[in-house]
Amino acid sequence: QQPVQSPQAVILREGEDAVINCSSSKALYSVHWYRQKHGEAPVFLMILLKGGEQKGHDKISASFNEKKQQSSLYLTASQLSYSGTYFCGTAITGANNLFFGTGTRLTVIP
């Protein structure tokens, strides 16, 4: 039930783009994306509901392919502040209990 995230780690230079993928073997009701910096709590980025919608704010956006049970997080023109570990949390029922992937460690260097 735990989703699979890829890649496990990525290093970017400022201004480069990245894509983080989240795949589930179960049908999904929703996908939640978070960023966690070392020693801090996960910070909510966005939620995608089944229906294949795409969301975004600033230079971070995400898509949800309901047929493939996959979601992708797109980071464009990365900034140093984007560094952290990104988690997707998936809901396979209508309930609030999320199953989290193992995370993608993103490092942005000058």
Place this chain on the structure above:
Amino acid sequence: KAGVTQTPRYLIKTRGQQVTLSCSPISGHRSVSWYQQTPGQGLQFLFEYFSETQRNKGNFPGRFSGRQFSNSRSEMNVSTLELGDSALYLCASSLGLGSYNEQFFGPGTRLTVL
């Protein structure tokens, strides 16, 4: 609007003891979920409370329990602590039940069991 608060932030206990952690959700949020985060297992769902009732439970032993009060504040209790219970315990609040609700995490309580 104040965020989710958790107390205490750090705890050190010894095996066999019990511990109680507290979580105050964002004002107006009625659902509180608890998660355990460890380097090995990642983020794992413990349970969810809404209107003072446990609505969902993860795959954890009965030593882990919780409750919610009428003001939506929640506590979780771990009895007979084991070394493996050392973890960051996070609570997340959301407006209501349903996975279409955004969940916002508190800063967590870091529990160390010696």
